[in-house]
Amino acid sequence: MTPTRLSPRCHHRADPDCQPITAHAYSFSKFDARFLSPEYNPSTRTDEGLFLMRSICQLKFLAWLGLVGLVSLTSIAHAQSYPVRPIKAIVPYAAGGFSDQASRVIAEAMSRNLGQNIVIENRAGGGGRIGSEAVSKMTPDGYQLLMTTNGTKTYMAVVEKSLSYDPVNDFTPISLVGKYGLLMVVNPSVPAKNLPEFLAYARDAKTKGKINYASSGMGSGLHFAGELFNAMGKTDMVHVPYKGSGPGMQDVLAGVCQVIFDGAAKPQIDADKVRLIGTTSSVRDPRYPDIPTLSEGGLTGYDLTYWVGIFAPKGLPPEIQARLNASVKTALAEPDVQRKLNGMGMTLVGSTPEQMVQEIRTETAKLRQIAAQIPGGVN
16 A cells, blocks of 8 residues: 655645545554664654654554543443442441440342342451451452441540541441440449449549449540540549440349440340440430430439441442442441341431541541540540
């Protein structure tokens, strides 16, 4: 094929000599060596060189468009097909506690609407920091999630000075599931039927410093609740940390510890295995409307609310984040899920990711103010 000469003015489309640049407009075989030669000077380019440079630019642009389109289509297809295998959800506390029970209820419902099982893995220790840190380092592909409480987000951010992860920036927020207050319960051997009686008992010289309270770990929300109680109630309860509220409750039942602040204590209360003293939140637990809050009972201003939320590692594709957020809201709309979680004393939320981040920031600021009022801090 004889090379087609392009007019020097071929960039003007009105020029009758202008030839459209097509795959057959030039025979590359006759100039490859010349234009690849070290002696070739682009400043003295011919029409052939001009055509080559334009063609290369067009090919690069088309290749870039193709790559962008391929990535976009791949992301959309991935989100539409997600999930294609079971999902692992880390609960950073021992089995049997409030967060574990609530997580299993929501995970079961999400499994139904996602079409894949969500498998709970309890990775306890460090008040929840061990499991949380592990998730922060996992692959953000939607197959590793964190189902946790604000203990590992806001309370630990205030208490732990060398936290190994950023509660906000190292995770992708999915949704806040629901809020609840802790139930302060005591072993039946404690001769107190209400908060005023307990405060008198705990302040007595014979028992001061001899009452143990269990928590789900150093720096956890339960730990914070106990230290705030000590500060406001002028008591000296001794902190005994566990890997979750479940093991802590077992030692309260056994008499090793006398007190625990536990959102999942209803079965033990109803079975008269522990005695309810009050609730940590500003409103009474609807399951026990006759039991005053700690603030109403004598510790005016005592108000700690807790929540369960779902996160993924940092960098989760927005399409999968949206898919999981929709799954949570669908699950919370199920009457059976509402019955179970409401039965645990939880007020259901189902937030957007943005609302969840704002909740963390606002609550952390509030807790820092509270912690500053605790002599010696929370330790």
